[in-house]
Amino acid sequence: MKKITFLLPILFVSILGFSQSKSTAIVSFNADMTAKFTLDNATSKVTLVLTGTLDKWTSLGIGTSSSTISGDVYLFTTAVTDNTTYTNNPNGEWNTISNTVISGKRTVTLERTLTNSDLNDLQMAFDTTNSIDVVWSRSGSAIATAPNPNRGSTTAVFTTNLSVDDISFYDAVTIYPNPTSSExxxxxxxxxxxVTIYSQTGALVKTINDIADSNEINVNVNGLQKGLYIFELQNDSEKTWKKVIVN
Incomplete structure (x- = not known):
């Protein structure tokens, strides 16, 4: 019984705290240029979606707050005279996944690994990367005079993405009435x-097996002492937990 008492809180923490990915909001640098970063823990990849117009140079320094401090660099350039384009990825770390143009707006999707063995490269470990510094510039050519309103720096903050797999079973379950005194x-x-019922301390109270895979059941709690109980609910592939108060 002690094993249940110690393991149950750990299970709650691991289930509720687990997440596969996190993203920044869409960062608008100016009217022409945006970026969004997503870190994926399952694939160990970071994805960057960068947008801009066709007639401007787009330069992005990733993981740095100043153009004089090293970080990842991505440069997309357009020769205004002949409308030819090319990309420049000096360290070869970012791979172009897609490069599309719709109504004069270019969207480039890039991808690289979160970390690698070269400690001189930018490392974006999933657990510790909660924000990222970015410097940017947009210009009609490689030379832009100062002051230039089309350049600057910002910090993008990551927030957790709760996937369907992470939350679907928990959010799909409704227990009522709660509190209850009868069922x-x-x-x-x-x-x-x-359905398995545990006391607040983790002691096994009751197990209900003869449910026949129903999606609507009732559980009699008559005879249980007043207090907080943990209902462990199980389907064919998942478990989730709900708190129920008996009064």
């Missing part, structure tokens, strides 16, 4: 095959 009704969009 609770459990409704879910997916079928439930087993």
């Amino acid at each position: 609770v009704f459990i409704k879910t969009k997916t079928s439930i095959s087993k």
